[in-house]
Amino acid sequence: MLSEKAQAEITEIVKRYPVRRSAILPALWIAQREFGYLSEEAMRAVANLLELNPTQVYEVVTFYTMYSLKPSGRYVLQVCRTLSCAICGAMEIISHLEKRLGIKEGETTPDRLFTLRYVECIAACGNAPAMQINQDYYENLTVQKVDQILNELATVGKSSLASGPFMCP
Amino acid sequence: MTLQTVKMVSITVDGQTVTVPTGILLIEAAKRLGIEIPHFCYHPKLSPDANCRMCLVDIEKVPKLQTACTVPVTEGMVVQASSVKVIEARKGVMEFILSSHPLDCPICDQGGECHLQDLAHEYSRQYSRFKEEKRSYEKEYFGPIIEKEMNRCIQCMRCVRYCDEVIDSNALKGMDRGNLTQPGTFMRRELECEFCGGCIQICPVGALTSRVAMYDYRPWQLKKIETICPHCADGCLMKLESRDEKVVRVTSELGKGRNDGDLCAKGFFGYEFINHPARLIQPLLRRSGELVPVSWYEALSEAATRLTQIKARYGGAAIGGIITARCTNEDAFLFQKFMRLVLGSNNIDSSARLGHLNAVKALRTVIGSPRMMNSYEEISQADLILLVGADITETNPILGLKVKEAVRRRGARLITIGPFQENPGTSVSNIVNRANLPLQVRIGTEGVVIRGLIKAVFDEGCYDPSLPNRAPGYVERLKEAASALSYEAVERITGLGESQLREVICALAESKRAVIFSGEGLIRAPGGYLDLLNLCDLAILTGKLEGEGCGVNALCREANEQGVVEMGVAPEYLPGLQDATEPAAIQYSVAAWKDDLVLAGGSTLLEMIEKAKRGEIKALYLVGVDPLSVFPDGVEVREALERLELLICQDLFLTETGRLAHLVLPACSFAEKEGTFTNQEGQVQKLNRAIEPVGESRADWEIFSELARELQYPLEYADAHEISSEIARFIPLYQKRSALEFQKKVQRTCLERYLAQGYIEHFEERYTKSPGVGKSDPGYPFTLTMGPILFHSGRLSLRSDALVKISPEGLLQINPKDADVLGLKEGQRVRIRSSRGIAEVKVHPNQKIPEKVVYYPEVFAHTGVKDLFSVELDPISRVPYFKTTSVRIERV
Amino acid sequence: MPVYEEIILKNMKLPGYKGEISDYKRQGGYRALSKVLKELTPDQVIEIVKQSGLRGRGGAGFPTGLKWSFIPKDPQVPKYLCCNADESEPGTFKDRQLIERDPHQMIEGLIISSYAIGAHVAYIYTRGEFFHGAVVLEKALAEARDCGCIGKNILGSGYDLEVFVHRGAGAYICGEETALLESIEGKRGMPRFKPPFPATHGLYGKPTVVNNVETLANVPHIILRGAEWYASIGTPKSAGTRIFSVSGHVKRPGNYEVPMGISLRELIYEHAGGILGDRRLKAVIPGGASAAFFTPDHLDVKLDFEEVAKAGSMLGSGGVTVMDETICMVWAAMNLLQFFHHESCGKCTPCREGSFWLHRVLKRIEEGQGQMEDLDLMVNLSNNIGGKTICAFGDAEIAPVLSTLKYFRGEYEDHIRQRRCTLRQLPALAGSPTSA
Ligand SMILES: Cc1cc2nc3c(=O)[nH]c(=O)nc-3n(C[C@H](O)[C@H](O)[C@H](O)COP(=O)(O)O)c2cc1C
Ligand code: SF4
Ligand code: FES
Secondary structure (H helix, E strand, O other): OOOHHHHHHHHHHHHOOOOHHHHHHHHHHHHHHOOOOOOHHHHHHHHHOOOOOEEEEEEEEHOOOOOOOOOOEEEEEEEOOOOOHHHHHHHHHHHHHHHHHOOOOEEEEEOEEEEEEOOOOOOOOOHHOEEOOEEEOOOOOOHHHHHHHHHHHHOOOOOOOOOOOOOOO | OOOOOOOOOEEEEOOOOEEEOOOEEEHHHHHOOOOOOOOOOOOOOOOOOOOOOOOEEEEEEOOOOOEEEOOEEEEEEEEEOOOOOHHHHHHHHHHHHOOOOOOOOOHHOOOOHHHHHHHHHHOOOOOOOOOOOOOOOOOOOOOOOOEEOOOHOOOOOOHHHHHHHHOOOOEEEOOOOOHHHHOOOOOOOOOOOOOOOOHHOOOOOEEEEEEEOOOOHHHHHHHOOOOOOOOOOOOOOOEEEEEEEEEEEEEOOOOOOOOOOOHHHHHOOOOOOOOOOOOOOOOOOEEOEEEOOOHHHHHHHHHHHHHHHHHHOOOOOHEEEEEOOOOOOHHHHHHHHHHHHOOOOEEEEEEEHHHHHHHHHHHHHHHOOOOOOOOHHHHHHEEEEEEEOHHHHOOOOHHHHHHHHHOOOOOOOOEEEEEOOOOOOOOOOOHHHHEEEEEEOOOOOHHHHHHHHHHHHHOOOOOOOOOOHOOOHHHHHHHHHHHHOOOHEEEEHHHHOOOHHHHHHHHHHHHOOOEEEOOOHHHHHOOOOHHHHHHHHHHOOOOOOOOOOOOEOOOOOOHHHHHHHHHOOOOEEEEEHOOOOHHHHHHHHHHHHHOOOOOOOOOHHHHHHHHHOOOOOEEEEEEEHHHHHHHHHOOOHHHHHHHOOOOEEEEEEOOOHHHHHHEEEOOHHHHHHHEEEOOOOOOOOEEEOOOOOOOOOHHHHHHHHHHHHHHHOOOOOOHHHHHHHHHHHHOOHHOOOOOOOOOOOHHHHHHHHHOOOOHHHOOOHHHHHHOOOOOOOOOOEEEEEEEEEOOOOOHHHHHHHHHHHHHOOOOOEEEEHHHHHHOOOOOOEEEEOOOOOOEEEEEEEOOOOOEEEEEEEEHHHHHHHHHOOOOOOOOOOOOOEEEEEEEEEOOO | OOOOOOOOOOHHHHHOOOOHHEEEEEOOOHHHHHHHHHHOOOHHHHHHHHHHHOOOOOOOOEHHHHHOEEEEEEEOOOOOEEEEEOOOOOOOHHHHHHHHEEEHHHHHHHHHHHHHOOOOOEEEEEEEOHHHHHHHHHHHHHHHHHOOOOOHHHHHHOEEEEEEEEEEOOOOOHHHHHHHHHHOOOOOOOOOOOOOOOOOOOHHHOEEEEHHHHHHHHHHHHHHHHHHHHHOOOOOOOOOOEEEEEEOOEEEOOOOEEOOOOEEHHHHHHHHEEEEEHOOOOEEOOOOOOOOOEEEHHHEEEOOOOHHHOOOOOOOEEEEEEEEEEOOOOHHHHHHHHHHHHEEEEEOOHHHHHHHHHHHHHHHHHHHOOHHHHHHHHHHEEEHHOOOOOOOHHHHHHHHHHHHHHHHHHHHHHHHOOOOOOOOOOOOOOOOOOOO
């Protein structure tokens, strides 16, 4: 079940719109934050709060790529593979990650630490190649940097290489 | 049809010019020129989506090709609908659609009636340029009665839009995206919905098909006969499609029938009873205790002999006849004629007695016509709809669609007064969810609410100004009564406060086209007749009885409840609802039938059974009714029937009652006979024979006629039509076929009579008698109530496999909070205990059900739940009530 | 190299500028707003913006003032302004910078624009990935609310406006304005057919304006420095500056705000510092993935809406992707078609099936399994998509195919003849195209 806090947040957000249903994306974000993914309960809870049929929630969840229907690792590596990154070394990064983590696209490491995803352009082309890990951007990637990031995340739980406010050049 | 004059524009399509109302869609305008613009996703019932792109046309002065399904016509529009450019574009679209469509037509049930097949001939190249691997979906099991084959889906989303826009269910939604987009359900589960079959019918390809008759036929092998659905009083037009004298499917056609092509689960999936193996195929006669097959000759002569003896020994009053309100007008008419003339008995009644007679009597008293006052068209055009005790989407699904249409498409205001609560998010409609003003009242107190509303009319001072001069006495009496009543009392009993009552009255006053409905909650509850009179008073006071597009309406259950009563199947009425106690009326019949009419007896449904118990009635002729499964044990139906010297049961199946019969006669189903039904709206609609009679079964009217001959009182008719014409001669109303033709509206003289003195009768009971508070016994904290459910109509639906799969058993619906308190989960067994007995059932928590109330589907009540009730007979309308009772719920 | 005055990238480059409201105000922030609220009627604002010649920066380049003027005046009807911060066009990364570095600039523009069209509620639709951007915006909105620039009776003018951030969840198509509206309404982000246009039937069926972040960011400056000043920058038909996001094989990738009308050559060789390792330029996409490829022959095309269009591509989102001689064009087209196939919403047939089909053919050719007739097939399929879909995505997805086929047909033929890629430097593209 959604926590009191989450429910309160959602009821607040509902007020921003003339139509309850509009709060569905924000509500799903909150639910995903709570559970790490969108479980059946989570979606039902959102449906109840927004007075929707659960199917109306599910149709939305299956349309947007950032909602996840199954639990993923603690860190979701979302590597950009679109043109600018691709021609600036994304492919090396990808094959390195696959080798190092021993997993393929969509898979999660046995220790449930990392999930690997390939995504389309994340608006970091100027600093290609780039990836997003959970909410943080990591840019101008090199194989070495990737190793450092993974090590830091695995050990201290955050990486010094995360991008700050974006400026390019 | 609002009668505003619409502006016309003239447009030119492929050189032909046509004048059409401005604003209609180009694709429709072209139709009027006989130009069918190819399309997949467009459907006249749905808002355009323009996703298939098949309807591209070239419009002068518009750079790009446009979709004819989205463009409203404008004056002088010039369109190329079949130029080379257009055809090439469509071929392009078609190639894309086919690129991912499998070539499994040979094993596709849509084969032969598939839009894609049809258009492919016209718009595709001979060979495929698509050399890649086709997209393919994971196969999903969609449940026992609908087959989902997404590889065939062309993603037009018609099913999804129908499910939302027409049915208001949202059970089917778009899933995933890109070229794997598909219609689907929550978590890709089995489909849970109203099972209206609309998605199957509206799917242009074979993506969604019925599993009920999978692979059983090719469309062109089917004999298709238009007839009327037997399941409820909405009176939907449907096609019975049969192969080798077996009905294999039902379809309906857009724009046809009162249902305009829509059906409910019962209509679409409830046909398997027709060819059910348990159908009676021969007469059965009791010999040395056993029911044994006999010939019709034997059966009829046996019946004749015994009836003659009984009539001779005890007189006609010792014989009774009860017929189902599912029979045709012709059956009913002949039945009462047979009973009255041949057997000389006025002990005749029908299942309409179980409630509808309250409505008939009340409306007849006030406006002189017993029918619904508003046509379906008027209902979808209402600007305010007031539902009193009417769970309309559950009891009358198609009429429910008209209400939804009024609310969703035309922005009508909806006020609901009844016990049920909102349960948003359900995929089985609950009209309360659509209400602008959902007023929840304690169960069984709708009647008191009406009195409260009448008080509010005076306090708001908004009653029809013309009324005081027209009927001073009437207004005065009502005003007095109103002032005598206190809002506190009303609130204590119903739970509705003064402000809410006033709000309803203001809404009524503001509205122009107000349609008022009463349903089960009023009609089938104690005092139903009087409450309906009060409802009429409310309408009169607020000027909503006679006003254009206004009216008071009572919902019916069975397919021909309206008809059987109008045919005179009721001791108090002769055909045409003439008062059986009026000499003039009797004279009329005598003249018509050229025989004098002794109206011996005159007992109603329940009275007959009681008389039988007392040994005053010796013979009962039951046609399509099964009192043993209907009435609570308390009535002691079995004891009554066992005392009879002769019990004849005429039915499709061997019923519980039938097992006690001396003689069982096999009757035809609606699919095997001709005749007419009169739907609740008053439409007299024709049944057509789709298949030959099953076994030796015969149409009910034929059996009456045969039996009459055996009794030396010939009632000879060549066919049902001959009876129809006699009916038409007898009842002028029936010379018109369509309800829209005759004035079902208020009969002035009658209303004036009511306003002058008619209202005085029973005024005390109606108003001044202080409304009794429903006493709640702490030992029995719950109120158990029975009623219909969407998926069943009674014995017929219980013999339709598909419907049984959808709803296999009676589930006791309980409010989730109560369920939690009792620690009950879905499907858990509970014991329902009333002062009269115990029944064991499974529970189904449902937010719709108010706290401290439990709801049980009546069709399943014969398994024991009915016996928890006691029966109360209405002293005036003689309607037996067993709608609610106090119970205790214990987990097992 | 020529230096130009920056307008909207200026503040953020000042030392110590953190984009907080104090920083912004110190640079004259929110003066335009008070000027507008004190001195100008909505119609006057619209007129000024019309005069300035400002055109949409989101892609279509539609005249902004004109768009606003389509909004019905009836004060009874609620109206909405939606800021399109979905920035998903491959090669484009300017809005992200405008948001994260100087949020108040676009917010002030958004308030002024809302005032101009009579909206009392505005939504900023950011793409789902912009988590930090959303946080920055929420913070900025709170600041603006605190000093009376948002909320009831703004700066004592009696004008009310509420602004909310609405974050998407991963769908390129939600940048398309009607899909964006659907998404705010809580539905699947699928474009609506037009007409009717958002100006009359937009969010919740009410009159609505959708404007890009950069478009709005320009508005305060136009108000303060006047329409003439703005119109004097750039070219007559394409007024003002434009942020070009340069990426790919250049020495100094980044966002460059320059007057419209400078040459592609200047942008690449002067501002972005030329090609990496001084290799030879092979192809450029001038306006995001939806724009047709250019070749070195186009280096002197002037970067304004008309000239780029005349040269057969479009200025689009200003995302300039530069590819050097090592890049295989078949592979590049395949990469983009993978993108388009993955992002097609699936609503209308030609786009849904076409993007899938084209991607598969390109993949085959790239892997050496192509046949000569595939080339004409792709042209033909593209023509069956172009102009036949509900939204412009259809026209976008065919641009890479048609342009590479036009300028680099030889490379396709080599793949087919030699059954392999002749110059691939890169490992095959990982990941299945439809993994979502
Ligand atoms: C497929 C597609 C994607 C788009 N993506 C964006 C986007 O990410 N950001 C944006 O501002 N406009 C985008 N647009 C353009 C918008 O539809 C719209 O024209 C623009 O936001 C209007 O704002 P403007 O007039 O300020 O440019 C896209 C259009 C299409 C057809
Ligand atoms: S399932 Fe039916 S409605 Fe849905 S896309 Fe296929 S054909 Fe159209
Ligand atoms: S019918 Fe017009 S687009 Fe489908």
